[in-house]
Amino acid sequence: xxxxxxxxxPAGSTTAxxxxxxxxxxxxxxxxxxxxxxxxxxxxxxxxxxSRVPGISLATVYNTLETLTHSGHIxxxxxxxxPSRFCANKHDHxxxxxxxxxxxxxxxxxxxxxxRSHWKLPRGAKxxxxxxxxxxxxxxxxxxx
Amino acid sequence: xxxxxxxxxPAGSTTAxxxxxxxxxxxxxxxxxxxxxxxxxxxxxxxxxxSRVPGISLATVYNTLETLTHSGHIxxxxxxxxPSRFCANKHDHxxxxxxxxxxxxxxxxxxxxxxRSHWKLPRGAKxxxxxxxxxxxxxxxxxxx
DNA sequence: ATTTGAATTAGAATGATTCTAAGGCTCAAT
DNA sequence: ATTGAGCCTTAGAATCATTCTAATTCAAAT
Numbered sequence: 001x002x003x004x005x006x007x008x009x010p011a012g013s014t015t016a017x018x019x020x021x022x023x024x025x026x027x028x029x030x031x032x033x034x035x036x037x038x039x040x041x042x043x044x045x046x047x048x049x050x051s052r053v054p055g056i057s058l059a060t061v062y063n064t065l066e067t068l069t070h071s072g073h074i075x076x077x078x079x080x081x082x083p084s085r086f087c088a089n090k091h092d093h094x095x096x097x098x099x100x101x102x103x104x105x106x107x108x109x110x111x112x113x114x115x116r117s118h119w120k121l122p123r124g125a126k127x128x129x130x131x132x133x134x135x136x137x138x139x140x141x142x143x144x145x
Numbered sequence: 146x147x148x149x150x151x152x153x154x155p156a157g158s159t160t161a162x163x164x165x166x167x168x169x170x171x172x173x174x175x176x177x178x179x180x181x182x183x184x185x186x187x188x189x190x191x192x193x194x195x196s197r198v199p200g201i202s203l204a205t206v207y208n209t210l211e212t213l214t215h216s217g218h219i220x221x222x223x224x225x226x227x228p229s230r231f232c233a234n235k236h237d238h239x240x241x242x243x244x245x246x247x248x249x250x251x252x253x254x255x256x257x258x259x260x261r262s263h264w265k266l267p268r269g270a271k272x273x274x275x276x277x278x279x280x281x282x283x284x285x286x287x288x289x290x
Numbered sequence: 291a292t293t294t295g296a297a298t299t300a301g302a303a304t305g306a307t308t309c310t311a312a313g314g315c316t317c318a319a320t
Numbered sequence: 321a322t323t324g325a326g327c328c329t330t331a332g333a334a335t336c337a338t339t340c341t342a343a344t345t346c347a348a349a350t
Binding site: 166168170171200201202203204205208209226 | 327330
Binding site: 316 | 321322323324325326327328329330331332333334335336337338339340341342343344345346347348349350
């Protein structure tokens with residue numbers, strides 16, 4: 001009996017990711033993301049992946065980011081217009097965006113927010129998810145006025 | 146004493162908008178937005194403005210949307226990748242995005258959310274704004290399964 | 291070894307937005 | 321009324337992220 005193709009199914013995910021064939025390119029791209037806390041763009045990932053997978057193409061990075069996003073292994077983050085950013089943080093978290101330096105950092109959830117108690121939702125609407133972006137100044141920029 | 150140039154400074158805004166010279170093109174574009182509840186894209190606004198300002202250019206629509214956004218008269222909304230959407234709703238509100246039909250509707254705030262009590266913020270960070278996107282199914286799509 | 295379908299690739303195509311350069315228009319001072 | 325300065329508008333080019341296309345490579349099951 002041949003071994004089944006290697007798949008990726010990280011623990012700790014909230015919505016169970018579906019399996020994805022784990023090719024060398026995909027594994028390295030996924031690893032780049034798990035080792036990055038700065039929410040890199042596709043091009044950022046491409047640059048970081050090049051030393052690990054010589055000859056990798058930007059198309060593969062785009063394809064892989066899409067695959068991993070659809071399978072639920074990573075998240076696509078779009079706070080501003082401009083290139084999408086990607087994130088492998090599986091904890092339930094929100095994003096903090098510094099208006100001064102543009103950095104995006106994660107903030108873990110301490111206590112859930114109940115949508116119905118805070119906002120007037122259209123009658124009959126079904127809420128599946130709550131995305132929160134906090135904006136302001138990061139500690140570094142806040143100190144520098 | 147000559148009259149000061151006409152400016153726009155709608156009431157009810159949370160962060161006082163700065164004045165903007167109100168040209169015919171800008172007024173019509175602003176009016177298109179105040180009469181739209183569907184968060185139109187720049188192209189949508191362009192199409193709707195054409196009957197009011199014959200010969201208007203898409204460049205003017207882009208320029209005006211940028212001007213009005215910077216002056217605080219309208220808001221730019223970027224929920225997904227893809228064209229930005231615009232919104233003249235001055236009430237404190239969040240956005241509800243239907244995963245099925247893509248519609249974006251506003252939901253008024255009933256009770257403020259205190260960021261510090263819900264999320265672990267980086268020590269020293271200054272929060273200025275809280276952007277919330279609710280995702281799920283709108284009443285129509287929820288009914289249609 | 292052969293087949294089948296998925297993965298990868300370079301490059302073209304797309305689409306939203308921004309930029310550029312050239313006129314137009316307004317307004318305040320003449 | 322005329323003029324000068326500066327903003328407003330415009331067409332079209334340029335940019336940039338992303339998606340598409342078509343060809344090639346690869347991997348797993350036969």
